[in-house]
Amino acid sequence: MEAVLFFLAAIGALGGAIGVVALQNPFYSVLALIAHLFSLAVLFLMLTSAFVAAAQVVVYAGAVMVLYVFVVAYVGGGGEPVGRDLPNQRFLAILVAGILFVELSAAVLSSALLALGTHGPDVKPGFGDPAAIGRLLLEKFLLPFEASSLVLLIAAVGAIVLAGRKRETA
Amino acid sequence: MSADNGQGNGAAPFDPKTAAYLDSIDVVQVQRGPDVGGVGGAYRAFGETLRGLKTTMARLIEGPLTIEYPEEKTPVYPRFRGRHKLHKFEDTGLEKCVGCSLCAAACPADCIRVVAAENIPGERVSAGERYAAVYEINLSRCIFCGYCEIACPFDAITMGHDYEMADYDRSDLIFTKEMLLAEPIERTPLKSEGE
Amino acid sequence: MLSIADTTFVEATWIMIAKSLVIFAIIFGILPILTVVERKLIGRFQHRYGPNRVGPYGLMQPLADVGKLISKESFRPENAVSTLFILGPLLPVLSGVLALAILPWGNVQDGVGLYGIDVPIGILYFFAVGSIAFYGLLLGGWSSGSKYSLLGAMRSAAQLISYEVSMGLALLGVIMMSGSLSLVDIVEAQNKIWFFIPQFVGFLIFMLAGFAETNRTPFDMPEADAELVQGFMTEYGGMRFGSFLLVEYMEILVVSGIAAAMFLGGWMGPGPGFLDPVWMLAKMFALVFIFIWVRATLPRLRYDQLMSLGWKVLLPLATLNVLVTAVLVVVT
Secondary structure, three states: OHHHHHHHHHHHHHHHHHHHHHOOOHHHHHHHHHHHHHHHHHHHHHOOOHHHHHHHHHHHHHHHHHHHHHHHHHHOOOOOOOOOOOOOHHHHHHHHHHHHHHHHHHHHHHOHHHHOOOOOOOOOOOOOOHHHHHHHHHHHOHHHHHHHHHHHHHHHHHHHHHHHHHHHHO | OOOOOOOOOOOOOOOHHHHHHHHHOOOOOOOOOOOOOHHHHHHHHHHHHHHHHHHHHHHHHHOOOOOOOOOOOOOEOOOOOOOEEEOEOOOOOOEOOOOOOHHHHHOOOOOEEEEEEEOOOOOOOEOOOEEEEEEEEEOOOOOOOOHHHHHOOOOOEEEOOOOOOOOOOOHHHEEOHHHHHOOOOOOOOEOOOOO | OOOOOOOOOOOOHHHHHHHHHHHHHHHHHHHHHHHHHHHHHHHHHOOOOOOOOOOHHHOOHHHHHHHHHHHOOOOOOOOOOHHHHHHHHHHHHHHHHHHHOOOEEEEEEOOEEEEOOOOOOOHHHHHHHHHHHHHHHHHHHHHOOOHHHHHHHHHHHHHHHHHHHHHHHHHHHHHHHHOOOOHHHHHHOOOOOOOOOOOHHHHHHHHHHHHHHOOOOOOOHHHOHHHHOOHHHOOOOHHHHHHHHHHHHHHHHHHHHHHHHHHOOOOOOOOOHHHHHHHHHHHHHHHHHHHHHHHHHOOOOOHHHHHHHHHHHHHHHHHHHHHHHHHHHHHO
16 A cells, blocks of 8 residues: 555656656646645655645645746746757756766665665654644754745845835836 | 736826836736725725625525515506406496497507497397407507507406416417406406505 | 554544545535525525425425536537646545545544544645645636636636635634644634634634635635636536536535634534534534625625735734734743
8 A cells, every 4th residue: 555655656756747847838847846746745644744745735736836827827838948048058957967866876875775675764653743843943953944934034025125126117 | 018008998098208118118007996995994894794794684584575476476556457358247248348449449559459240139249239249459469558448438348467478379369359258367466455 | 554644543444434434425415405505595695585496495406406417518618628627627526525534523432533534734734635626726727728717717826825824824823722733632622712712813814714715705706707707617517517516615614614623612512422513513504604694795806805805904914813822822
């Protein structure tokens, strides 16, 4: 049961991610991204973190992607490519992808592969539930948490300033 | 974007300078509705909403006023002008209509057809000298003005209260003398006093 | 096993299957009745009787409606995107049924929890599955290949993001007072006083946002029949259209259920334990009545009024409510 669900979610996540890049119509790309996010949520759920899964769905699929869909559906799937290609774009893309691959391989080889064939880590009861996550955020990682909220606040204020300036000139 | 975006519904046109400026920049003009009035407006709207809810709830308590038609009929006033009736004298049983065609003459819709004939002694039909051999009202043309009733010197034709005259065929709406004379099944209730 | 359920209390699999079947059967029995009740009540609000021809008191009306809808052609416009067009009505049904699972009908009795599932993330689950419904409307509207459908879908998108925030913030006060996200725990926390009283502002905001979330008057902007024909439903016919209608009533039930559990003490009520689900149902119906009452009363808001109500009134109020509640919870 668990294995079947894992592979379904994994296929969904990978398929969605490939779809985002490969599909021509931006609307379908966004839909593929949504499918990817939902699959990720299922994976989180299987990693005993229901809260993260719910947050994933509520925040990303429920709010952020709504805005994406909003914009894409209004602007429409125009066939013309956006902007010009950078010089040496193909080379740069391969380079960046290679660096990412090396990094991920290093991470996977050094840690996760060791757990293959074992039972996996034993999870304490209460791990990943909202109370535990809240305690981590507000006690152990208070400073990074506040710093990131400050960054978000700056972004929100900046968005309002930019939007407001446009109206003044109009 | 051109400057006449968003000013379709009769807004004042921009003066040339503004129009030129609007043409030069890539901005869509947005027509805004009147301001809803911030917090005070919201408070007022909330109060008015409660008032509206009270109104509808009162209607709920009053209960339905519907007249459930096929079972229950709308009562009509005594002078309601429904389908015509021809009358007979109650004592002798003779028809009141003497075939004078005054009703046909008065009819603005020209829907009454009268063919008169002489009464033969021994088999009298009407009280007068002549009687209506044919008396037809085409109810698909009748406008229920009641002029026939007024024109009749013998009160032979009156307007009844029956208003259920729908039929599947136009020819069925031509009422003959027999149909008009027949005692109609009085199905229409009258309004009570003061209603 | 998936750890979405509370691990402290485990039921046999057959009990869970039986529970889900019972909940499913009862809710899908209530839904058709709800459509008649709504039409009859709207009628009474307007001095009319409402449907009373089919069956005793018109109770067979939904049967006639469904019969009509099923016998109709499942029409699809030529320029519609077929897969998404079919997916459109399915997703909201899925989301509604998923949301039913967390409505609490009573606490554990005789080893059976009278709820579909008691998730530790509780109310977040409601928001998570609620977001699926939105994609149904949007896909339906976009794939119909009609400007009315697209506009309706876009409006519902804007409405959803405007009101979901206030809805979440309105519930935050209750969550802080009860100290739990689980709906069962929240209902238990209302032992002394229903949160309806200390959290009255939250209740009001939640109900208002609930009207918007379920696309009901006065916020039925997405389907505004006067200007957008039927919004995202315009191109749908037959039972696909019917399932959109069904979902509307299911969402009303779910929002009423959540509100009843969060603010009106859920299953709490006098009488023996087996009456608990009845109490819950009664409270839900009281809230459904409010939904219908408001529909009979208010006209549709203009679009900018809708937006400014959501962002300029409800959101600040909800935030203020959360702040005040937080201070009070810490102080006491």
